[in-house]
Amino acid sequence: MKFSELVEYLSQLEATSKRLEMTRILGDLFKHAEADDMSAIVYLTQERLAPNYEAIEFGMGEALIAQAVAQATNTPLAEVKKAYKEKGDYGIVVEELSKAKSKKLQVEEVFEKLREIATTSGEGTVEKRVGLLADLLKQSSPREARYLLRVPMGRLRLGVGDVTVLDGLSWSETGDKSLRPALERGYNITSDLGLVATTFKKGGIKAVNKLKISVGRPIRMELAERAKSADEIITRMGECALEPKVDGFRVQAHKDGDTVRLFSRNLEETTPMFPDVADAVRQQVKAHKAILEGEAIAFDPDTGDFLPFQETSQRRRKYGIDEMTQSHPLKLLAFDVLWIDGQDVTGVPYKERHEKLGALISEGPGIQLIEQIYVNEPKAIDEFFTAKIEAGLEGIMAKRPDSTYQAGARNFNWMKFKRAYQGHLRDTVDVVVIGYLRGRGQRAKFGIGALLCAVYDAKNDRFRSVAKVGSGLTELEWAAYREKLDAIALPHKHARVDSNMTPDVWIEPKLVMEVQADEITRSQIHATGMYDDEAGYALRFPRVVNPDREDKSPEDATTEQEIMAMFEKQSRTEVKE
Numbered sequence: 001m002k003f004s005e006l007v008e009y010l011s012q013l014e015a016t017s018k019r020l021e022m023t024r025i026l027g028d029l030f031k032h033a034e035a036d037d038m039s040a041i042v043y044l045t046q047e048r049l050a051p052n053y054e055a056i057e058f059g060m061g062e063a064l065i066a067q068a069v070a071q072a073t074n075t076p077l078a079e080v081k082k083a084y085k086e087k088g089d090y091g092i093v094v095e096e097l098s099k100a101k102s103k104k105l106q107v108e109e110v111f112e113k114l115r116e117i118a119t120t121s122g123e124g125t126v127e128k129r130v131g132l133l134a135d136l137l138k139q140s141s142p143r144e145a146r147y148l149l150r151v152p153m154g155r156l157r158l159g160v161g162d163v164t165v166l167d168g169l170s171w172s173e174t175g176d177k178s179l180r181p182a183l184e185r186g187y188n189i190t191s192d193l194g195l196v197a198t199t200f201k202k203g204g205i206k207a208v209n210k211l212k213i214s215v216g217r218p219i220r221m222e223l224a225e226r227a228k229s230a231d232e233i234i235t236r237m238g239e240c241a242l243e244p245k246v247d248g249f250r251v252q253a254h255k256d257g258d259t260v261r262l263f264s265r266n267l268e269e270t271t272p273m274f275p276d277v278a279d280a281v282r283q284q285v286k287a288h289k290a291i292l293e294g295e296a297i298a299f300d301p302d303t304g305d306f307l308p309f310q311e312t313s314q315r316r317r318k319y320g321i322d323e324m325t326q327s328h329p330l331k332l333l334a335f336d337v338l339w340i341d342g343q344d345v346t347g348v349p350y351k352e353r354h355e356k357l358g359a360l361i362s363e364g365p366g367i368q369l370i371e372q373i374y375v376n377e378p379k380a381i382d383e384f385f386t387a388k389i390e391a392g393l394e395g396i397m398a399k400r401p402d403s404t405y406q407a408g409a410r411n412f413n414w415m416k417f418k419r420a421y422q423g424h425l426r427d428t429v430d431v432v433v434i435g436y437l438r439g440r441g442q443r444a445k446f447g448i449g450a451l452l453c454a455v456y457d458a459k460n461d462r463f464r465s466v467a468k469v470g471s472g473l474t475e476l477e478w479a480a481y482r483e484k485l486d487a488i489a490l491p492h493k494h495a496r497v498d499s500n501m502t503p504d505v506w507i508e509p510k511l512v513m514e515v516q517a518d519e520i521t522r523s524q525i526h527a528t529g530m531y532d533d534e535a536g537y538a539l540r541f542p543r544v545v546n547p548d549r550e551d552k553s554p555e556d557a558t559t560e561q562e563i564m565a566m567f568e569k570q571s572r573t574e575v576k577e
Ligand code: ATP
Pocket: 223, 224, 243, 244, 245, 246, 247, 248, 249, 250, 265, 295, 335, 370, 397, 416
């Protein structure tokens, strides 16, 4: 496909404010694309160069982008910067400064060049990157240059999510979303949308159905629903397995002989960060090839006691890893196994998987099988829960003994039962920023008074407003945050957003922040939970506790369903008190 054709689709995606329209445009794009271009197209629409578990980044900030634009268009750097000040978008700047050219670039060429820019290393990397990007811009028409430049800047502002891509793929073949479940299965076990798209284009849904788990490539992790009470757990599961809920890092370990790769809850590779865990997997996992999961938690090397999460979290770092490995060694508490020597065991019931896991791990200091008991009455759950809380843990996990491992699913096969917070919300909520209001009074000088935030409606792949957040940041933080938001501002409501409130500025749903609220109330103001005129749900007195949950994608934010469950749980606690 010619890059200019792709650009036309990107501009249509940019202009639409309807979710269904977005699916249709993507469907049309996939229908017209060649199989060999599919993965590049999928990655580019999501501002990526590889599946999200491969950490390939452009590493080009605004200063370098400005240099590349200056070089490509033969314009003095100062003039480029001045134009940027006026337009606020290097895409527009380069479009206006570029000369007309015939549109010869192919998608494949652009993609390969962008990958070359991102993977360039060694001496003079910075100059090389600027030079390569300038070359590519020189070959582009003004309109092509505009979209091309937005990719390394992460500013396409399309907000195309994973599910949106899957719906688009289904649409390209059937004109509806009927193939989404099968495509989603393919995605859940491979974590690579590009691979799913190419496989689908080449061999249809039959080929996608044949996709398999592969050691070395992460599997989207199974997640847990919240439990309201011990009674609920027994009602839903009957006899169940209980495990402590340890607060560390989720690890999915892939072992292929001596090669070990570790992945986080969000499928980022964490192997370089946790060399001690990788070593333990090499030494204590008896199979040649295996995939297992567990929670890695730091312990005191002198006493052997597990450390609280604040200590464990210090292991999330890029530098000083050796020292940290000494002072805060990690232990992996293994709780599941997905693959053992040539055999995919995700279809095996949990109880049996756990037995296999026990047999897979040899004695040693780095990996330990998680404690597990079977119970069949609420009283036993309460006892186990109380004991774990007294031991300083955050709660317990209940698992259905006959459940298979369901990649990427969050359902009642796994239930997390955490400490309730008397009358208030103990859990923080991860929200996605969808807009902001300019505000009045003191804050108006920064041009931002409050953020309009949403939670994720996973069923319909939409972001539905849940709160107006106006506190928790310092004045300086507000000003800096506004700059971040302006870089992804939109002229209209994003196609995947639902909100009854209209902010001054709409934002691409991309940034996740953690907020604490006093409680959840019913309200007519927000869209969360609002169907057929019923009242929606809102967070009361929300304040920012962490403005940057960069480890979470917008689809990892708290879901609408979770908000409704939290509301119910909160009402129940109030009645009890
Ligand atoms: P989620 O991961 O469900 O989206 P979250 O990020 O807020 O939610 P929690 O609600 O704290 O995380 O709980 C889920 C996490 O608990 C798992 O992803 C895993 O990292 C951790 N965990 C701790 N102990 C266990 C266990 N025994 N079995 C499964 N997961 C466990």
